Amino acid sequence: MVLSEYTYIFAIGTFFAMLDAYNNGANDVANAWATSVSSRSISYRQAMVFGTVFELLGAITVGARTADTIKNGIIPNDAFKGNAGVQMLAFTCALAAASSWVMWCTKHSAHVSSTYSLISAVAGVGVATAGAANVQWGWNGGKGLGAIFAGLGMAPAISAGFAATIFMLIKVVVHLRKNPVPWAVFTSPFFFLIAGTICTLSIVYKGSPNLGLNKKPSWYVATVTMGVGAGLCLLAGLFFVPFIYQKVIRKDQGVKWYMFPLGPLLFRRKHVAEADHANVPNYAVVQDDDSAETRISSDAGSDSDGELKKGPHVHGDNEKALTMTEAAANQKTYQELQAEGQEKLHAKMRAKKGPFGWAMRTLHEHQLGPGQVYERKNMVIILKRIPAMVVAGLLYGVHYDIHAAQSGVAGTPEGERMKRVYAHAKKYPNEVEHTYSFVQILTACTASFAHGANDIGNSVGPWAVIYGAWSTGSAAKAKATVPVWQLAVLALVISLGLCTYGYNIMKVMGNKITYHSPSRGCSMEMGAAITVLLFSQFALPVSTSMCITGATVGVGLCNGSFKAVNWQRVGLLVFAWIMTIPIAGTLGGVLMGILLNTPHFSG
Template sequence: MVMTEFTYVFAIGTFFALMEAYNNDDVANAWATSVSSRSVTYQQAMILCIVFEMTGALTVGARTASTIKNGIIPITAFNDNAGVQLLAFTCAAAGAAIWVMWCTRNSAHVSSTYSLVSSIAGVGVATVGARGVQWGWNGGSGLGAIFSGLAMAPFISGCFGAIIYSLIKYVVHVRKDPVKWAVFTSPFFFLIAGTVCSLSIVYKGSPRLGLADKPAWFIASVSLGTGFGLAILAGLFFVPWTHAKVIKRDHTLTAWDVFYGPLLFNRPAPVDAQKAKVPNYAVIQHGADDDRDSTGSETDASSSKEKDLSPETDRENIDAEHTANFGSQADYKLLMVKAREEHHAELRRKRTPLGWAMRRLHNNPVGAGSSYELHNMKAYLMRLPAFPVVALFYGMSYDIHRSQVGILGTPEGKRMARVYSQAPKYPNEVEFLYSYVQVITACTASFAHGANDVGNAVGVWAAMYSAWSTGTASAAKNPVPLWQIAVMALTICIGFITYGYNIMKVMGNKLTYHSPSRGSSMEMGAAITILIFSQYSLPVSTSMCITGATVGVGLCNGSFKAVNWQRVGLLFLSWVVTIPIAGLIGGILMGLSLNMPHF
C-alpha cells in the first residue's frame, strides 16, 4: 500500500478501535453491582470510574497489550509487510466493534475481551491460514492460554467472592450484635484493597514506574505496607465516623466530620437520634417510584410501589403477589414505553442542557408519512441540534432502577421473586455501613479493569499505529506509548458515562439477590481474579469474573435456588457464541479486503 492508502486504512482502524473501546461493557459490569444496590449513584460512579480506570490503565495496562498485539498472530506471519499487518488489525478491530456494538445496542451481555481475541483469531486464519495462528499455550500468550480463562476466571473469582462473603457472614452477620462487628472489622477491606492494588503495580513491575526487577522483600513490604497503612487510617477516621453514623444514629454528621477521627467517639448523639433512618436495602424496586426521598429516608409505604422481601415475609405470599395474569407481550412493551415516557417527562422539566434537548425533541415530533415528507424534513431539522446533546448527557441522567419496571407478573419477575426469597436479609444498619465499603471495592474493581481491559483495546491500535507511522511491521517487543493507553482508557470511560446504562440496567439484581455486603464481596473477588490474570499477561473478561463472583456469593446463601441459573446459562451461552461470530466477522472482513479486485 502507498502512504495515502496507509493513512486511509489507519483512520478506519482507529475509528473501529475507538468504537470497540467505547462499547466496552465490562466497565459497566464493574460498577453495576454498586449502582444497583444503591451504594453509589450513577453520577458518583462516573467520577470514580475515570479516576481508577485511568490509574489502572496507566500503571499496569501495558502488559496485556503485548499479548493482544503479538501473542495470537506471530509477527513473522506478516513477512515484514506493514500493509498487511495494518489491514489485519483494522479488520480485527472492526469485527470486534461490530459485534459488541450490536450486542450493547440490544442490551446483550457479551465479553468485549473475547470478542477482540476471537476477531484477531479469525483475521489470522484469513491471513496466514489456521496453522499460522497460535492456538496452543504459546508461553502463556496463545489462544489456548487466553480461552482457558473462559472456565478458570469465573471459577476462581467465584471462590474468592465466596471466601470474602463467608468471612463477612460468619464474622458479622450471624453475631448477636452484627452492627458493632461490622463497624470495627471494616478496616479489613481497606487492608485487602490497598494490598491488592499496590501488589498489582509492584509485582512483576509496572513498566511505567521502573519496577521491573525489584526483590521479593521490596514487593511484600510495599504491598503490605500500603494495605496496613490504609487499614490504620480507616481505624483512625472511618471507624469513628461510621460508629457515630450507624450506631449513634447521628443524622447531623457530615462527610467532613470524618477528620475529627477518634474524637467522634465522645460526640454525644442527638436527642432525636432514634428517629433517624437508614435506607431499606431489603426493598426490591419494581415500580417507577424511588423508595427514598431526597434526604435518603424512606417514603410512606402506602405510596410506594416497592415489595418488601424482609426475612419474615412468607414465601407463599411472595409467589401470590407475582401470580397475577400480566397479559400479552404487547402489554409489557406498552408498560415499558410508559415508564420511559415518565422518565423523559421528568427530564424535560429540568433547566439543564439535557432538559432543553428533550423539550426540543418533544415539541418537534415526526409526523405521519415517510421521512421525505416536507413536514417531517422540517421536524428533522428542528430536532437535529438536540441529538448530540442527548447523546452526551442522557446516560448521565438515566435511572437504572426505574428501568426495572414491568417485571411484576412476568415469568422473570416470578423467577426473581423465588431467587430473592432464598437469600437471608440482614439488618439495614449493617448493609448501610457496607455501602461505604462497597465504594472501595468498586474502585478496586475499576482499577483492575483498567489494568486488564484497556490493554486489550490498545494492543490492536498500537500495532496499527506502529505499522502506519514506521512503514514496517510492528516488532514483537515494541512498547505501547503511554498516550495511546490514556486515549483508550478515556474512551472507555466516556463509553461508560454516556452508554453504560444500557448494560447496567439488565445486570443489576438479575443473577441473585444483591446487597452492599454481598456486592462488596463480588467486586473484590472479581478484582483479585482480574489482577492475577493481568500479572501473567492473560486477557480476561471482567464480565466473566463478576458473574463468577456473583454466583459464588449467591451460593453462600445455602441453596442452589438462590441463583438464577437460567440467566447464568444465557450469559455463558453469549460468551461461547461470541467466539465464532466475532471470529467470522473479522475473518470475512480480512478475506474480502485481501482478495477484492484492486487497481
C-alpha cells in the same frame, strides 16, 4: 515516511479503535462498577466521575507502553512479510469485527468480554492472513487459544469460590450476630486490611507493568502490600470507626462526612438526642416509588372508571372458555408493559430542568408527521430534532434509572422471576450495609485503576500497530512503542462509553442475577480481583468481566438456595461468552479474507 495511499485504512482503523474503546467502557468498565451502583454504595453519576479519574490515572501513569503486535502470540510476526499495508488491514479488520460484535451485544444488554472478542477476531484474521496451520491453537505459554478456552471455564468458577469465602466470613463475623451493627463497625478495619492488600496486589501485578513492581523480590512485594493494607487498617481504626460509630450506633443525625478527620475526638462529641434510625441510605433493591415501574401492573386491565375492560361477547355456557377469553382481553402483553415502563421513565426525564429535559421534551413534542421524510413539514421537524437527539444521546445514560430497570417491570415474566429470586436473599440492616459501602467504593476504584493500566492495551495495541505502520512505512516490530497521547485519548473514549452507554450493561449485571447489597458487592469485587491476580501469575488470559460474573453467582449461592440466582440470565451470559469466540473470529477472518483477495488494478 507516511504511506499516504493507506491513509484511508489508517482512518478506518482509528475509527474502529475508538469504537472498540467505547465498547470497552460501555461493557467491561460498566461491568466493574455495576456491583457498586447496584448495591447503592455509589450513584451512577458518582461512578462516572470516579471511573473516569481512575481509568485515566491507571492508563497514563502506569499503563503498558508497548503493544504486542502478534497479540498474545496468536499471529506469527512474520505472517505480514514486512508488508505494512497488510498489517494495517489485518488489525483494522480485527478491530472492526470485535467492536461490531461487542456493540451488538451491549445494545442487547448481553455482557461479553471485549478482550476475548478482540483476541478471537485477531485469530480469525490470522487464519485469513497466514493460514490455519500458522495460528497458535494450543497453550503457547498461556497465550494461545487453548489457554483462552481454559480461562473461560476456570476463571468464573474460581472467582465464585473466593467471593463466596469472603462473604461467608462477613456473614459469620457480622450478619449472624444478634446485634450485628457493633460487630460491623468494630471489625471494619479488618476488612479494610483485606481490601487494601488485595487492591495493592492488583496494582503491583495487574496494573503497573511500567513500574516493574512485579519484578521485585517476593519479600519486597509482601512488605509493600501488607504495609499498605496494615496502614489502611490503622487509618480505618483511627478515623473511620469513630465516624461510623457516631453515625450508625449513636445515630447522631448531626454528624457529617467532613467530620471524619476528627477521628477519636468524635467519641467525645456531645451526646445528641437519639433518633429512631441512623441517617444512612436505604440499600433495599426494590423501594417504594409511586411513579416507579412497580406500579405499572396495578392499573393493567382497568379503564378510567376503575372497571374491568370487557372482552368480546362469547355465546354458550362454556364458563372456562369465557374466563380464558376475559383473562386474555384484560392482560397486557409483555411489550405493552415494557412500553408503559419506558414511557413513565421518559415522562420523568421530560420533567427535568436543563438541556436534557429540553431535549427529551423536544423529541416528544416534535414527532414526524404523515408522508415521506422529505416532506417539507417533516424536514423542518428533523432539523428541530437533530440537536435534541445529540443532547439526549450524550446525557441519556446520566439520567437513566438503573435501579428501576434492574428490578424488572411488574407483571412481566422477568419481573416475577426477579421477585422470586429476591425473596430467597436475606436483607440485612441498612446500618450494617452502610459500613461496607466504603469498602466497596475502594475496591471498585482500584478495579478501574487496574483496568485503565492493563486492559487499555487491548484497545490501544492494534491502534498503535496501525499508527506505527502508517507513520513509518514498514510493518511494526514485535514491540511497538505506544505514545502517551494514544493512551490518554483511548482512556477518555473508554470513559465516554461508561458515561453514555454503560447503563445498558449495569441494569443487567446488577440485580438481575441475584440480590445485591454493599456487603455482598465488596465480596464480589474482592473475589474477582483475587482471581485476576491468580491467573496473571500464571500468564493466563482472563476477563475481569467473567470473574465478576462468577463472583456474583458465588455470593448469590451463599443465601443457601439455588433459587437465589437467576439461572436464566446466567445461562444467557455464558452462551454469549461461548459464542463470542467463533462469531468474532469468523467476522474478522471473513472480512480480512474478502479485503485481502479483492481484485485490484495497478496503474
